Amino acid sequence: MKKKRxxxxxxxxxxxxxxxxxIVVVIVYSFNDNPARIPxxxxxxxTRWYEELFAGKGGYGSxxxxxxxxxxWSVLSSVVIGTLGAVGMVQATLRSGKGSRGDNLMESIAILxxxxxxxxxxxxxxxxxxxxxxxxxxxxxxxxxxxxCIPYVFLSVKSRMVxxxxxxxxxxxxxxxxxxxxxxxxxxxxCAPAILSxxxxxxxxxxxxxxxxxxxxxxxxxxxxxxxxxxVKTGVSLRVNALCTLMILAVFLLxxxxxxxxxxxxxxxxxxQKA
Amino acid sequence: xxxxxKDSRFFRFLKLPMYLWTLVFVFVSLTYVIGLSFxxxxxxxxxxxxxxxxxxxxLREPQYLKVLLNSLKLAALTTVLCLSxxxxxxxxxxxxxxxxxxxxxxxxxxxxxxNSLIRIFGWRILLMGNxxxxxxxxxxxxxxxPLKLLNTEGAVFLGMVYALLPLMIMPSxxxxxxxxxxxxxxxxxxxxxxxxxxxxxTVPLTLPGLMAGCVLVFIPSMxxxxxxxxxxxxKTLLTGNLIQNLINSRDLPMASxxxxxxxxxxxxxxxxxxxxxxxxxxxxxx
Amino acid sequence: MKKNILSLVALLMAMLIVALSTLGLADxxxxxxxxxxxxxVDEDTINAFEQETGIDVIWSPMSSIDEMLLKVQQSxxxxxxxILSSDYSLDxxxxxxxxxxxxxxxxxxxxxxxxxxxxxFYDPANEYVVPxxxxxxxxxVNKALCPIEVTSYADLWSEELRGSVATLDLSRVIIGLTLxxxxxxxxxxxxxxLAEAKDKLMQLYPNILTFGDxxxxxxxxxxxxxxxxxxxxxxxxxxxxxxxxxxxYPSEGLGFGVDGFVLTSASQNVDNAxxxxxxxxRPEVAAHNAEYQGYTNVNKxxxxxxxxxxxxxxxxxxxxxxxxxxEIVQNIxxxxxLYTDIYTAFxxx
Numbered sequence: 047m048k049k050k051r052x053x054x055x056x057x058x059x060x061x062x063x064x065x066x067x068x069i070v071v072v073i074v075y076s077f078n079d080n081p082a083r084i085p086x087x088x089x090x091x092x093t094r095w096y097e098e099l100f101a102g103k104g105g106y107g108s109x110x111x112x113x114x115x116x117x118x119w120s121v122l123s124s125v126v127i128g129t130l131g132a133v134g135m136v137q138a139t140l141r142s143g144k145g146s147r148g149d150n151l152m153e154s155i156a157i158l159x160x161x162x163x164x165x166x167x168x169x170x171x172x173x174x175x176x177x178x179x180x181x182x183x184x185x186x187x188x189x190x191x192x193x194x195c196i197p198y199v200f201l202s203v204k205s206r207m208v209x210x211x212x213x214x215x216x217x218x219x220x221x222x223x224x225x226x227x228x229x230x231x232x233x234x235x236x237c238a239p240a241i242l243s244x245x246x247x248x249x250x251x252x253x254x255x256x257x258x259x260x261x262x263x264x265x266x267x268x269x270x271x272x273x274x275x276x277x278v279k280t281g282v283s284l285r286v287n288a289l290c291t292l293m294i295l296a297v298f299l300l301x302x303x304x305x306x307x308x309x310x311x312x313x314x315x316x317x318x319q320k321a
Numbered sequence: 322x323x324x325x326x327k328d329s330r331f332f333r334f335l336k337l338p339m340y341l342w343t344l345v346f347v348f349v350s351l352t353y354v355i356g357l358s359f360x361x362x363x364x365x366x367x368x369x370x371x372x373x374x375x376x377x378x379x380l381r382e383p384q385y386l387k388v389l390l391n392s393l394k395l396a397a398l399t400t401v402l403c404l405s406x407x408x409x410x411x412x413x414x415x416x417x418x419x420x421x422x423x424x425x426x427x428x429x430x431x432x433x434x435x436n437s438l439i440r441i442f443g444w445r446i447l448l449m450g451n452x453x454x455x456x457x458x459x460x461x462x463x464x465x466x467p468l469k470l471l472n473t474e475g476a477v478f479l480g481m482v483y484a485l486l487p488l489m490i491m492p493s494x495x496x497x498x499x500x501x502x503x504x505x506x507x508x509x510x511x512x513x514x515x516x517x518x519x520x521x522x523t524v525p526l527t528l529p530g531l532m533a534g535c536v537l538v539f540i541p542s543m544x545x546x547x548x549x550x551x552x553x554x555x556k557t558l559l560t561g562n563l564i565q566n567l568i569n570s571r572d573l574p575m576a577s578x579x580x581x582x583x584x585x586x587x588x589x590x591x592x593x594x595x596x597x598x599x600x601x602x603x604x605x606x607x
Numbered sequence: 608m609k610k611n612i613l614s615l616v617a618l619l620m621a622m623l624i625v626a627l628s629t630l631g632l633a634d635x636x637x638x639x640x641x642x643x644x645x646x647x648v649d650e651d652t653i654n655a656f657e658q659e660t661g662i663d664v665i666w667s668p669m670s671s672i673d674e675m676l677l678k679v680q681q682s683x684x685x686x687x688x689x690i691l692s693s694d695y696s697l698d699x700x701x702x703x704x705x706x707x708x709x710x711x712x713x714x715x716x717x718x719x720x721x722x723x724x725x726x727x728f729y730d731p732a733n734e735y736v737v738p739x740x741x742x743x744x745x746x747x748v749n750k751a752l753c754p755i756e757v758t759s760y761a762d763l764w765s766e767e768l769r770g771s772v773a774t775l776d777l778s779r780v781i782i783g784l785t786l787x788x789x790x791x792x793x794x795x796x797x798x799x800x801l802a803e804a805k806d807k808l809m810q811l812y813p814n815i816l817t818f819g820d821x822x823x824x825x826x827x828x829x830x831x832x833x834x835x836x837x838x839x840x841x842x843x844x845x846x847x848x849x850x851x852x853x854x855x856y857p858s859e860g861l862g863f864g865v866d867g868f869v870l871t872s873a874s875q876n877v878d879n880a881x882x883x884x885x886x887x888x889r890p891e892v893a894a895h896n897a898e899y900q901g902y903t904n905v906n907k908x909x910x911x912x913x914x915x916x917x918x919x920x921x922x923x924x925x926x927x928x929x930x931x932x933x934e935i936v937q938n939i940x941x942x943x944x945l946y947t948d949i950y951t952a953f954x955x956x
Contacts, residue, residue, distance in 0.1 A: 054413045058425060061410050065432050065486070068443025071453070072435075075446065083646065083844060083899075084821065086449065086828050131339030138332040141325070149336070156343040158351070161536075162587045163544025165561045166354070166580040169568065173357060173577075174350040176681060193346045196339065219324075225331040250434050256547060257561075261568070264678060265640060265667050265686035274438045276645040276668035278445075278551060279821055283646070290439045297434040301427050309423070384955035450829030469770075469831055472817045554817030554826065555776055557954050566954070569673040570947050 069294065076287035085284055095288035106273065106289050113270040116184065117252035120191035125245050127192070128199030131156070133233055136207040137225070140215065157201065159194040167194065168261030175262065183264050190262045191255065195248035202244030206237050351584065358577035368574055376578035385563070389582075392560040395474075396542040399481040403489040403538045406482075408531055411493025412523070415500075433487055441480055441551050448476055448552070472554030480548040485541065489534035496530025497523070529598065536594050540587050639879040642667040642675055643691035647866075648739075648887070649899040656886050662879045672696045672777070679705060684871035688880045694865045695779060697736055698729035698938035707872040708734045713881035716888035719908035724865055728937050737884045738867040740902035742839040743933070744780055745922055746855040747846075752833035759858040760788035763834065764811055772814045773823030773832035778950035779936045779943075780862060782808060784836070787859045793934040796942035805949045812956045827852070842922035843901025854921045860932030861925070865905065897923070 078085055079092035100107040135149045159167055171190045180186055214236075218228050234241075256271035263272060274286050358376055363369030379385065414425050432440065447454050448470040455467040470476060500523065508518045524531070546561030557563060560583060567576035637660075645668035653664050669675040672692055676699065679687060684705045690697075700706050711717060720738060730736040748757050754767045763772055774781065782801075783793030785808045791800055817826045824841045826832040828848065835845075845852045868887075870880050886892060894912035897904035903923045904913060918924050939946075 054416075058410065058413055058417075061406060061486075062425070062428055064483070065429070068440045068447060068483075069432060069435065071443035071446050072439055075443075082848070084824055084828075086446065086825060087451075087848070127338045127342055130335040134332045134335030134339075138329060138336070141328055141332070152336075152340055152343055155347050156339060158347055161540060161591060163541055163561065163583055165544040165546060165564050166351070166583055169564065169576060169580050170350040170354045171346075172568075173573065174346075174353050177353065181682075181685075189346065193342070196342065200339070225328050229335075254434075254437055256438055257544070264682060265642070267665055267667060271436060271438055273645075273668065274436060274442075275547065276670050278438060278442050279645070279670045279819070286439060286442075290435055294431060294435050297431050301430055301434075305423050305427055384952060388955060445825065449825065450831040452829060467830060471829065471831060472822065472826055550819070550822075554773075555819040555822045556815075556817075563955075566951065569671065569677060570951065571677060 072287050073291045073294070075284060076291045078284055078287075080284075095284045096292075099285055099288055099292075106270065106285055108267050109270045109273040110289070112184070112187075112266075112268070113253055116187040116191055116269060117249050119184075119188045120195045120252050121245050121249045123188070123192045124195035124199050124248055125241060128196045128244065129203050129234075129237065129241055131196075132200045132203035132207060133229065133237070136204060137215070137233075140212055153200075157197040160197045164255075164257035165261075168258040171258065172261040181264070183266050186262045186264070187259060187269065190258050191252045194255070194258065195252060198248040198251065199241065199244035202240045202247070203237050206240035207233075210236060354577045355581045355584070356577075357574055358581045360574050362572060362574055376575050379575065380578060380582065385579075388557055388563050389560055391558055392543050393586075395478060395481065395559065396539050398478060399485060399542045400535050400539045402478075402482050403486050404531070404535060407486050407489030407534060407538075408493045411490045411495075411530075411534075412497045412527075414490070415494045415497035429487055429490060437484055438547065438551075441484070441548060444476075444480060444483065445471060445551055471552065474553065474558060477549050477553040477558060480552045481542050481545060484545065484548065485538045488537040488541075492530040492533040492537065493527065494530075496527035496533075500526050532594055532597065536590060539590060543583060543586070637661055637879065638663045638665055639689065639876050639883055640665045640667065640687050641689045641691060641883075642669055642679070642687050644669060647691060647900065649896055652887070652892055652896060656883060659886075660879075660882055662882065664883070676700075679871070682873075684873040686873075687871050688874040688876045689868050689870060689883065691739060691866060691868050693936070694727065694729050694867070695936045695938045697867060697869050700869060701729065701735055702938065702940075705871055705873075706735050706869045707874065707877075709737065709870055709884070710877075710881060713878070714885050714888070716885045716908075719888050719890060719893070719906050721905050721907040724905040727865065727935070729865075729867075735869055736867040737869075737888065738865050738905045739887065740897055740900055741863060741865045741905050742902040742923070743861045743863040743925060744775065744784065744836060745839055745842045745861070746857055747827065747835040747837060747842050748853050748855055749827065749830065749833045749849070749851050750853055751851040752830060754833075757834055757855055760784050761859070763814060763836065764788075764807075765814075768814045768834055770814065770816050771831075771833045772811075772836065773817045773826040773834070774815055774836040775820055775823060775838060776818035778946050780864075781836075781953075782946050782949055783862055783934070783936055784857075785811070787857075787862065787934070790859075793862055794937045794939055796939050796945070798945060801942075801945050801949060805952065808949065808953050809956065812953060818954070839903065839922040840901040843920055846920065846922060856925065856929040860934065861930065863930075863933050863935055865935070866902075 075085075075088065076095055077091050077093065078088050079090035079094070080087060099105065135153065138146065138149065167190075171186070171193075175181075175186050175189070180189070214232055215228060218232055223231070254271060255269075256275055259269050259272055260275070263269070267273060268276070270289075277283055277286055357368055359372055359374065360368040361371055361373050361375065380389075414422060414429075417425060446452055449455070450467045450469070450471070452471075454470065455464075458464045459467065504526070505518050505522050508522050509515070513521065543559065544561035544564075546559060546565045549556070549558050549562050557566065560579060564576045564579050564583075567573075567579065639662050641664060643666070645666075653666070656662070657664055667687070669678070669692075675690065675692055676696060679690065679700065680703070684700075690700065697706075714737070717737070724738045724741060725733050727736075746757060746760070746763070752771075755762065755765055757763070757765075762768075779793075782804060785804050786793055786795050786800070789804060789807060791804070795801060795804070816832045817823045820838065820841060823832065823835055823837055824844065827835045827837070827841075827845055835842075842852075842854055846854065868884055870877065874880060887896070888906060890906060890908040891912050893906035894904060894909035897906070897909065898914060898917050901920070901923060903925070904910065904917070
């Protein structure tokens with residue numbers, strides 16, 4: 047038994063090492079004191095990339111702002127659209143006892159954006175936006191990102207809805223509550239964690255999207271991934287590494303905090319149950 | 322008006338935004354791409370508006386076939402390798418004590434939240450001829466001359482496995498977590514060896530998660546053109562690169578035809594997945 | 608439960624506020640939109656210009672000339688003021704009517720430019736283009752790794768160089784140099800000659816390790832590739848970091864190019880664009896940027912500001928006799944599709 051555990055720990059560690067190897071390189075290189083236009087060799091330690099992170103032209107400030115802006119708008123719209131869609135579909139199914147064919151078909155189409163290779167969607171948005179005459183960068187990006195964010199929220203909320211106790215809805219209805227009231231007082235509060243986790247995932251996907259943005263984006267400095275790509279294509283600024291290091295740190299803290307809070311809550315619940 | 326009618330009207334109202342959005346931005350735009358694939362190249366907006374099958378006929382030319390087959394081969398290999406690393410990982414992770422599992426899960430999520438391009442850039446430095454990996458191997462005395470790692474098909478393959486592995490781990494681990502382990506124990510009590518119990522009980526019971534993982538890995542791996550740019554030395558290896566090249570040389574109809582073909586492959590994979598009992602919910606990973 | 612929905616609402620509100628507040632940030636009045644390769648003008652230069660004028664320079668990075676042409680043609684140039692790109696692509700833009708003439712009265716420093724870079728095919732009457740830098744496509748050889756002596760383009764086909772050539776990724780240049788290796792010019796349009804060049808080019812593929820500027824630079828720097836066919840800028844970088852790297856001027860003659868700025872006809876910031884161009888043609892600024900990029904300086908007045916290092920760099924300061932027989936890639940109109948088709952076939956092998 048002991049031997050098995052060592053083997054399993056070793057395997058898990060090795061795979062995690064594989065996942066973290068390039069991240070370690072990114073972090074180490076964020077302190078690389080190589081001023082060359084394409085700094086491939088490690089020549090010494092510095093913190094200048096952190097100091098210059100947002101300074102001047104090569105700064106990543108505007109790219110980061112655009113990325114955040116697009117991600118926030120897209121998450122916002124996809125949370126509204128995806129949540130209402132999921133609630134509507136599941137509730138309708140519950141009331142009528144079976145899923146409507148229209149809903150099933152619509153669901154299959156709606157989740158296509160996260161199923162098909164991104165490049166197809168990129169091409170599709172590029173041609174359709176041009177055909178419709180939609181020109182602004184931000185609006186193009188938000189429309190595109192919202193489209194691939196909806197499925198994450200939708201699927202997350204839907205799976206929560208399906209696992210909910212339907213007796214709750216029936217009871218509320220029997221007591222005379224309107225559907226609007228049920229939505230506000232029962233469904234949404236119960237779905238809140240699912241909405242949140244869907245929103246977080248959608249946010250991460252939007253922030254990281256390169257392929258679709260690449261085809262949709264027109265004039266300007268670009269989102270963070272776009273700027274990173276062109277920087278990697280034509281010369282690398284180590285400020286990218288500094289920025290990513292900070293982002294990794296922030297994510298680590300956020301995730302750790304979240305896990306800690308969950309653990310505390312779980313402990314509290316256990317104690318309540320005992321008492 | 323009865324409450325039932327009022328209710329269903331309310332539900333329709335809730336669904337409306339999603340219906341509209343999906344119709345316009347998914348259905349219409351994808352149909353538009355398929356439509357473009359049946360047209361010729363033209364001056365205005367890149368197409369001439371005349372029906373032709375020429376683009377699909379061109380797909381049979383050996384140069385396109387070669388890339389398509391190569392792309393499928395790489396996607397299949399990536400799926401197999403992700404499966405053979407990701408499934409055991411997901412399994413072992415799900416069997417960990419809750420505290421340890423939380424930590425491993427956290428360690429898995431963090432890379433997912435960091436920009437994928439910059440992680441691939443990290444690989445690029447690692448794999449360079451005089452990069453850390455080669456230096457390390459040379460210092461160990463394992464190799465004399467630096468190995469040619471970067472700018473090979475192998476490097477692209479590695480990048481694909483790296484980028485897509487978490488998409489295999491998550492559904493596998495979720496499936497194992499839901500597994501009622503007493504069934505496995507019962508099998509063990511009845512005299513099944515650990516391997517036999519694993520392959521006859523655990524694997525079949527977690528098959529949906531496993532298949533979801535395969536779908537999640539296989540499909541995107543056909544289109545990741547930037548991996549090839551960054552690790553493969555810019556040679557055309559994947560269908561994604563081909564489409565990008567065609568867009569750059571302003572051959573929108575041909576790019577559309579290739580996209581339509583990929584759409585078809587994707588559709589076939591998903592249909593197959595549904596046929597063997599997979600559900601779309603399982604494809605949402607988390 | 609109440610708490611859950613409250614925190615969700617609070618989060619959504621916070622996001623809405625942030626999203627709204629970021630929308631109206633950009634000040635449209637004093638901006639200048641430029642599309643070019645990332646970092647092609649030193650950011651210190653741009654920062655200094657912004658300080659001096661209060662104009663906000665917005666740099667749209669492009670990853671290739673093709674991508675730029677596609678974007679500019681699609682938008683009709685709308686949203687871009689200045690485009691910095693290579694000779695033949697500037698000619699394409701000019702012929703498509705996407706550019707407007709420069710107002711020379713606003714460009715007093717234009718007189719600083721070296722006349723040998725003016726009056727070229729892309730701008731015969733000196734009305735549209737401000738040349739920025741010039742550069743050759745060079746062969747670089749890593750002495751320590753290369754098994755043969757390379758003196759010409761033709762040597763790149765040698766069997767001993769299998770999988771060890773790192774090259775840039777531009778159809779016109781690669782096919783042009785193939786033509787040169789066969790004794791033709793870089794801008795042939797005769798289909799028969801091009802078909803011949805195609806056969807020749809196809810045989811080069813097994814020798815090629817990487818395509819692309821940065822990819823090839825990385826491969827040469829890391830010692831994976833022993834021979835490179837790259838722009839002077841990357842050769843300059845390699846010369847600095849590795850004493851084994853040598854520059855070869857091919858015996859068939861060099862291919863060279865000029866990168867310059869043009870002003871779109873859709874430009875909304877014409878005055879700002881002129882200010883920027885004139886700023887870049889100041890002698891000290893021009894000298895700094897030529898050195899920073901590792902390309903050949905095109906500004907006569909800037910020559911006194913160039914360092915000894917610049918004059919000693921064989922990638923940028925090329926002896927006159929080696930420049931003999933050099934050629935520039937030109938816009939060949941319709942025949943361009945022949946080149947594209949050849950190149951596609953070549954890369955899809």
